[in-house]
Amino acid sequence: MMHDIAVLGGGPAGMAAATEAARRGARVVLLEESAAPGGQVYRAPPTGFVVPADADSRVGDALRAALRQSGAEIRPGCRVWGVGGGPLVPQGMAAAPFRLDALAPDGQSFAVEARALVLCTGTHERIIAFPGWTLPGVLGLAAATILLKAHGVLPGRRVVVAGAGPLLYAVAAKLLKAGAEVAAVVDLAHSREWVRALPALAARPDLLARGVAWRAKLLARGIRVMAGAQVSAAAGGEVLERARVGDTWIDCDALCVGHGLVPATEATRAFRAAHRYAAAEGGWVPVLDADQRCSVPFLYAAGDGAGVRGAAAAPASGRLAALAALHDLGMLPDHAAARAAPARDLARAARAGGAMARMMALRPELVQAIPPETVVCRCEGVTRAEIDAACADGAGDMNQMKQFTRCGMGPCQGRLCGETAAELVAMHCGGRERAGFATGRLPLRPVAMDALLGDFDYADIPVPNAAPI
Amino acid sequence: MDVIAKHDRMKDVAHTLRIAGISRPADVTFSFEGTSLSAPEGENLAAALIACGIRRLGEGQDAARPRVALCMMGVCQQCLLRVDGRLAQACITPIRAGMVVTAA
Numbered sequence: 001m002m003h004d005i006a007v008l009g010g011g012p013a014g015m016a017a018a019t020e021a022a023r024r025g026a027r028v029v030l031l032e033e034s035a036a037p038g039g040q041v042y043r044a045p046p047t048g049f050v051v052p053a054d055a056d057s058r059v060g061d062a063l064r065a066a067l068r069q070s071g072a073e074i075r076p077g078c079r080v081w082g083v084g085g086g087p088l089v090p091q092g093m094a095a096a097p098f099r100l101d102a103l104a105p106d107g108q109s110f111a112v113e114a115r116a117l118v119l120c121t122g123t124h125e126r127i128i129a130f131p132g133w134t135l136p137g138v139l140g141l142a143a144a145t146i147l148l149k150a151h152g153v154l155p156g157r158r159v160v161v162a163g164a165g166p167l168l169y170a171v172a173a174k175l176l177k178a179g180a181e182v183a184a185v186v187d188l189a190h191s192r193e194w195v196r197a198l199p200a201l202a203a204r205p206d207l208l209a210r211g212v213a214w215r216a217k218l219l220a221r222g223i224r225v226m227a228g229a230q231v232s233a234a235a236g237g238e239v240l241e242r243a244r245v246g247d248t249w250i251d252c253d254a255l256c257v258g259h260g261l262v263p264a265t266e267a268t269r270a271f272r273a274a275h276r277y278a279a280a281e282g283g284w285v286p287v288l289d290a291d292q293r294c295s296v297p298f299l300y301a302a303g304d305g306a307g308v309r310g311a312a313a314a315p316a317s318g319r320l321a322a323l324a325a326l327h328d329l330g331m332l333p334d335h336a337a338a339r340a341a342p343a344r345d346l347a348r349a350a351r352a353g354g355a356m357a358r359m360m361a362l363r364p365e366l367v368q369a370i371p372p373e374t375v376v377c378r379c380e381g382v383t384r385a386e387i388d389a390a391c392a393d394g395a396g397d398m399n400q401m402k403q404f405t406r407c408g409m410g411p412c413q414g415r416l417c418g419e420t421a422a423e424l425v426a427m428h429c430g431g432r433e434r435a436g437f438a439t440g441r442l443p444l445r446p447v448a449m450d451a452l453l454g455d456f457d458y459a460d461i462p463v464p465n466a467a468p469i
Numbered sequence: 470m471d472v473i474a475k476h477d478r479m480k481d482v483a484h485t486l487r488i489a490g491i492s493r494p495a496d497v498t499f500s501f502e503g504t505s506l507s508a509p510e511g512e513n514l515a516a517a518l519i520a521c522g523i524r525r526l527g528e529g530q531d532a533a534r535p536r537v538a539l540c541m542m543g544v545c546q547q548c549l550l551r552v553d554g555r556l557a558q559a560c561i562t563p564i565r566a567g568m569v570v571t572a573a
Contacts, residue, residue: 033543035563040542046511046563048494124544136524136537143541143560151516152491178488238535239524378534378547411546416539446546448556 011039013303137240141258156254269440379410
């Protein structure tokens with residue numbers, strides 16, 4: 001069946017986009033990787049788990065309920081590995097409907113087709129390499145949020161929380177509440193950066209109040225908060241035992257560390273949409289118009305995957321994308337009136353979200369400080385020295401560096417090492433624009449060969465008749 | 470070799486890492502590297518192993534890069550394990566009764 005609109009990703013942007021389009025009568029399908037829609041901030045707990053409600057869970061539940069009632073077809077637990085159609089057709093052929101290839105939860109492969117495609121693929125975490133970052137016990141800050149909030153498990157008993165942005169204080173407060181010891185909060189930002197962000201946060205008094213409550217909780221418990229500081233190394237035997245800040249080693253059994261969020265642009269890159277480098281929005285982002293349209297006709301991007309603006313801004317951008325898609329498909333006569341409310345909501349929420357995103361932007365000094373022998377690409381075991389050597393040998397951008405070293409060719413496909421590697425290449429070649437990004441390739445996610453092959457058998461390979469002798 | 474016996478068993482497993490105040494399904498048993506463990510049915514496998522005091526999920530390709538749960542959202546591929554023989558990311562795999570988990 002041909003859908004009007006396919007939505008890839010069921011976080012706040014994707015849920016709102018699918019809901020808006022389906023309510024207005026479009027045939028909509030939403031594909032989501034997790035077992036339930038929600039995304040990372042509004043992640044639903046596992047089936048059978050009942051987690052006490054909080055502000056985030058109430059917003060998430062409301063978005064999920066609206067989605068369920070909208071009539072959109074919801075396909076959770078699906079791993080989308082292929083994109084096609086649109087401009088990805090043989091040269092000279094007209095653009096085709098979009099196609100998403102996916103694996104269902106039972107491992108069966110299937111495809112959906114749609115006339116318009118809204119990408120709401122969210123972000124992943126930036127963790128800049130440092131000595132000891134591969135030790136068990138070191139995990140991401142966003143990872144810690146998921147572990148604590150969705151799964152209800154502590155990452156350790158004595159925890160160092162380090163990195164940038166509001167997640168630091170959210171994780172530290174949650175750890176304290178759940179009974180863990182917070183050995184230190186190590187904030188890359190100086191206090192003055194938080195002060196500068198205050199006017200923008202004033203647009204969202206709810207977020208500001210929550211932030212103040214988090215900080216107050218830490219102060220009341222006498223937690224060491226180190227501002228303008230970073231964890232420069234982690235050490236231990238088989239697992240993490242301590243983290244280093246300046247000249248001090250802090251004993252800990254878990255280190256939650258995150259250096260910001262990076263928009264997930266695998267799909268827009270695969271479609272060869274135009275991108276621009278915007279450090280304050282998390283990195284490379286698709287070029288969009290005011291209604292979330294990409295440079296590729298009938299392709300839209302919304303939420304943090306289109307530039308980090310936070311979960312609060314995501315639904316409005318999702319709705320804008322859905323309305324633009326409906327309008328472009330000829331299914332929405334009064335687009336101007338319909339877009340007014342979400343455009344206003346987006347502008348308001350994006351102000352606070354943008355201030356937080358700027359605080360989480362990549363800090364080049366972290367990359368400059370990486371020692372030569374530190375592993376940057378964990379999948380392929382590529383060190384900083386090897387990347388530097390490749391650049392010295394003439395690798396002038398990310399694709400060349402990747403071919404020289406295999407950095408980014410492992411199963412994470414550059415999602416974990418990409419930011420560090422790109423910054424290293426940029427230091428040699430003169431900036432992130434010149435360093436570019438690794439070309440988007442399929443599969444978008446690692447996928448088992450037998451799942452792709454399905455029923456296809458050796459005997460199905462066409463063998464031409466032998467030429468007569 | 471038994472990964473758990475060899476290294477990573479957190480010292481004080483008596484004090485649970487599972488946060489109180491959450492209602493969870495009944496425990497089921499599964500195995501990791503030949504050791505029988507229990508966790509609530511449907512709990513995330515990476516979270517369950519952490520709660521069991523196991524954070525070193527395998528030796529990986531060299532000593533500097535052991536298998537660990539790092540991103541918890543299916544992105545980084547560092548928590549690859551074998552579940553009933555098939556490669557799987559621990560952080561997106563739910564616990565099922567009788568599941569046989571081995572290092573990848």
